[in-house]
Amino acid sequence: MTHCTSPAKDIPVKRLALPGSLGAVAVLILLLAGLTAWRRTEPVDLTGWRAERLAAFQVWQAEGAAREIWDHPDAPVLVTVPAGSFLQGSPETEAERFPGEAIQRPATIRHPFALGKYTVTRGEYARFVEDSGYRSQTICRGYTGETELLPRWHFSWRRPGFDQTNAHPAVCVSWYDAKAYVDWLSRRTGHAYRLPTEAEWEYAARAGTATARWWGEDPAAGCGAANGADLTAKDRFTDWEVAACRDGALFTAPVGSYRPNGFGLYDMLGNVWQWVEDCAADASAGSEEAGRNCPRRTMRGGSWHSHPRYVRSAVRRVDGAESGYAAYGFRVVREP
Template identity: 45%
Template sequence: MVMLPRGTFTMGVPAGEEERETVPVDVRGRSSPQTRVTIAPGLAMAARPVTRGEFAAFVAATGYAPGSSCWAFSNNGSSYEYLERAGLNWRDPGFSQADNHPVVCVSWEDANAYAEWLSRRTGHVYRLPSEAEWEYAARAGTTGARFWGDANSQACQFANVADLTLASALNLDRRPQFSFRCNDGFVYTAPVGSFRPNPFGLYDMLGNVWQWTMDCLNPDLSGQSSDGATRTTGDCATRMMRGGSWSHLPWYVRAGNRARGHATDRFNFAGFRLVRER
């Protein structure tokens, strides 16, 4: 765990970022209005996402049985698609993983079950971060779209992203709007901590896997509290995810970008990390 310093930051994205990042017009505005948020001291965040090996220990100890279907990235030769596939699960997400890879094909509900087990086992309170806590940690004092800066070609030093490695392996579109202009060396997930950390010492805050947060779905940041608390109103059957993944287009992989998923859905490009309460 990494202790997050107390700090105030601007949550959301500034005018012009979504246009510059070629975000589709129909999904712009989800990360506005910008809101000043203060994160109190004493909150600790895991330096890395929960791994497949750590999740296996939870399953072995509790007998917990996640479902056996998972949304997966699919390439039909001409477009990017995401399809729900029966038989895929955290043990077999459709590609090879070692125990030091981030666990995937886990739902928001699965992530919370893991956090509850870890809390009982350790005597500390672990949970998913709020959206505000996650964004504060991802930005780590920076204000750009990504903590390493805006240069597309630098991404592979810091994150496992949709890059030229992925495009070459799966014969995908190599134009800049579809892939970062670098090679990170991984087609699917990478072992956690394989890339350089952000200024807070956190690894894989962007790329590798999307990360579940506690917040219910709200269409934008209207009503976001100034203390960074979890938003428990809105569509709570759907929860927010952050960070982008190994398979998502560059515009997704931004500190301020907000995505969503049904709380019971599982994705082979999404996992989670925890925070420890003060």
């Protein structure tokens, strides 16, 4: 894993025997390192967020909601996904299929499971960090004025390079960060939380459909259903290939901004890539293989940054488990 720069106050500056201007440069570097570290760990004010969550949780407890589970005000709302069978992967006839995509095969989800209604939000992730004291080691890639994607020491889930509220999806989150979150959530609620497997994710994303996207084949028909690269993004990133519609979001959109799929799940495609449990070495290995040491992990769903070809139910993305990006997020599963 890559490690954050240590705060300047932890480094014994007075012991550095550097002459003249070189010493001044060293001190400046240390001060900048300290500022960078502070910006990566500065607290997020959750006072209003926690009050709103508690009020919403109390209303939810009183009124209830069909097929929904909400264990704690700090936890994500879940939707119960029924058991069933589906064809996992893309058929050879799918127009935008990549040559290396998994061959389509039947898969069965034998038991219902509870999946996050939304991806984990910035507010939910901030509450985890506040309560647990978790210190991420992730260096995030993103944009800062230019159109090229670059790693930046000062980018983090707090400051991904664009404005967010606590209702936006958490980004700049590595697979290790997501695992730390579900472990904390399990302790916080007393229920067993984890990341979804690839099979669970794709089954939930398709929601009974067999088309490239749960709303159909045409990416341009999905601007009311998903936040992907579209004409809104092309206004800023002029060299991008985009869907011929406008979803209204340049970067991330607040979770639940677009219509849900047939299972009542929001943003299963678009907004942020979603880490899943599986090791990238074997997409069919499932949770047993995922529990072993594996340096590269899988994501699903595409993002605000994604070419329309990637915003499909069958598409996989692979990256290092320690990697962060301004379009990487996740959602959770709760065991029965």
